Amino acid sequence: MEIEDLLDSYIARLPKVELHLHLEGSVRPETLLELTQARSGLRQRAEEWIAARRASNYRYGNFREFLEAFKLVSLLIETPRDYALVTTRLIEWLASQNVRYAEIIFAAGVVLWKKQSVDEIFDAVSNAAEEAESRTRVRVKWIFDAIRHFDVEHACEVLNAAARLRSRGVVGFGIGGDEARGPAKLFVEVFQEARNLGLHGVAHAGEACGPESIRDAVELLGAERIGHGLTVLQNPNVVSMLCERRIPLEVCPSSNVCTGLIARWEDHPLPKFLDAGLAVTLNSDDPAMFGTSLEEEIRRAARCFAFHPKTLAQLCRNAIQASFLSADEKRTLEMELENT
Ligand SMILES: [Zn+2]
8 A cells, every 4th residue: 555545544544523613614515406406596506606616626815705605605504404404414524534523613693694593493403413423423512603793792692592502512602704893802791701601712813813813812702712823923922822821723724725815735834833832723614615624634734744644643632632522521532543
């Protein structure tokens, strides 16, 4: 067997943990077609959406354009049954990559924006997840995401829904969207309230904005993990703070390339993050929108940066440690990883 095949087989066998994965961004073309097969109007929009992704090779002109595409796909997922189907197909996909655990981001904020019932839709999602979990080795928990460029009242509504649905596997509350239009300082009280309710707080930060956005997410919001943190190296003080507090970064390289934040995979600061001692985890973000998967992200990182298998295992170990699993559950996965 060639070295590359050996590495691919090792990557396939790694027990994986994904911490930054949007449900709506995980709807692959085949699922989108399955979803819209009996609805002619939507079917055409789905086909156009898929054709646009393929024609542009999953690249977006800029970050706003990506947010628009995310909005469009969210509109194609209409009913609780639709949400259930995309959940089932996602968990089956995760199983095929030997993802053992995922904290999936559910855009409760988008559901509210569509004027739909979060409770009703999440009930369908959660039932579908339980059914798919019973057939696979995948376990999932949920993070409810508010749109940070909407108002604070919107974020409160998302938080209330997360609190109501905690018994259905919701473990966290987060914010995503346009950092510039929704700065962290607006959400201090919401995150405080999330903590009071026993929910973990996470935030997308330092994706399209500078390192001050990361610092604010940690210092003002108490974010326990940072989504992306792409710009962190621009400020050594923020790097030190993240290292000292052991705040993990949810790094998503293909996402950063496809949304145009960096030009090429080779330009991604991932190896420098590791050299700086940051707690790096590797994630796929919106895999169907970027033509990737968690397994593919690990493969690309291995090839692009010539990472040793030990580094790949370390990235997986970091994800286990950075998850919101219990100490016992983490130990079980770590043992499985050691035996890979
Ligand atoms: Zn994201």
